[in-house]
Amino acid sequence: MTDGGVVGGLAHGADADDDVPVDPLALAARWLPAPGSGVTPTMTLSTIGLDGYPAARTVLMSLFDGRRVHFHTDSRSRKAAEIAAVPRATVTLVWPELARQLVVTGDVERVTDREARDAYTARSRYLQVLAWLNDDDLAAVEADHRRTRWAAFDADCPDLDPPTTWAGYAITPVRMVFWRGAADAPSNRLRYDRTDAGWTVARAAG
Incomplete structure (x- = not known):
């Protein structure tokens, strides 16, 4: 894989261990797939549960637009209710083959209807159908019926618009942690925290 290629959604060869940019969004842009690349890495989305306990699940990262991390879900889902109650979340992306991990914590808000529609259009046919059919009622019946x-539904609806339950969200980071591993040295982290004056950065043990 040459520099500028993509492995598991990560731009390979994009930075060195001693590279500590002032702006973590610039570093994230080198780690994450570019808009329009069609690469949608999985990430763990962690929210504050309605019962007060942490809640986590795996979702697709729809987009990193240079400022915010986007994802989409069903507005009837548990995570949507949790975000409505406490609009804060953390996402964790991991690339084991490159010994990289990125953790982004921030404030969550709904995206515009246009942004949500564009993301739906970019989804695979399977995921477009899933957005229509993935509900608790259908999940409760036998597999053959599903x-x-x-x-x-797939045969009857060749062209699909997003359902009214399709919801897009974007996380504006307040903290970003980049973990970088090594086979011949200790791993380390770069932790960035947003302040009124900009970003602070510190190294920490891996």
Whole structure:
């Protein structure tokens, strides 16, 4: 893989261990796939549960636009309710093959209808259908019935707009932690915290 290629959604060869940029968003842009690349890495989305306990699940990163991390979900979901109650979240992206991890913590807000529609259009056919059919009622029936319902909907609806339950969110970072591993030295972290004056950065043990 040459510099500028992508491995698991990470721009390979984009930075060195001693590279400590002032702006973490610039470093994130080198680690994360560029808009329009079609690469949607998985990430762990952590929210504050309605019962007060942390809640985590895996979602697709729809986009990093240079300022915010975008993801999409069903507005009826538990995570949507948790975000509505406490609009803060953390996402964790991991690239084991390159010994990299990025943790982004920040404030969450809904994206515009246009942004949400654009993200839906960019989804695979499977994920577009899933946005329509992935509800608790269908999940409760037997697998054969789920497959029959899926096949019928897929055949009857060749062109799909996003359902009204399709919801887009974006995280504006207040903290970003870049972990970089090594086979011949201790791993380390770069922790960035947003302040009124900009970003502070500190190194920490891995």
